[in-house]
Amino acid sequence: MKKKENADHISTLLGIGTTIEGSLAFKDTIRLDGAVNGKIFSEKGTLIIGERAVVEAQIRVGTAIVKGTVNGHIQASERIDVYPPAKITGDIQAPVISIETGVFFNGNCSMAKPEPLPVEKKTMETTREEKKSG
Template sequence: MGRKKKVGSISTFLGYGSSIEGTLEFQGTIRLDGNVRGRITSNGGTVIVGEKAVINADIIVDGAIIMGEVNGTIDAKDRIEVYPPGRVVGDIQAPMISIDTGAVFNGNCGMKGQQTVFEKKSPDSSEKLAITDEPKKK
């Protein structure tokens, strides 16, 4: 079982049976349980796509938690989490991506901007190695 990241309190909510078409911009955390067609953006925000939501939009946010259906690209600065019965059809990109067993993902996945630090296991060395996806400058 995956561990869900703690999310701040929900500041905006689109309930089941509601629909929006166009560009949806928000701050904080938004939960979508209705239908959205267009574009969803936030600088610093998190989108939660509820189990009954159908989203036909490109999403650009800091964090995305998907439990419903998303058709479109997801570009997150922090992380993307997909939980069953979540379904994502489209390309996703974030430094940290988690897709739980039972969730559906069909698209391309990119993990740019992530830097991971590994510690050497040798007891006589305290050296740390940093691995990043960006090429070294010459």
């Protein structure tokens, strides 16, 4: 059964021509159509990697929907769905994984739920929020 992303619920869009280097943290749903190099994190959010996106990052999210190019590891606490013309070079880990015919995947696949993040990461987000308000 093919699960499609719902564009009505995308809270952030990084379009074609956008390039980000560093760490990207988000809530809700984000769609990437540009280039990202670094780390992508969301405790429960959904990451949609569009067909023209090129991502070189360590990814840890709730749900990942991949249609573009990813070089790096993907960990999802809920699921990973991969659709053509996706190209993934790196390991993937999630309790539910769906890879459609026509996808290029070179890496290891583990269907175990990723370990919870250390408390240190949550503390960093709290500190960042305190800086904004103070």
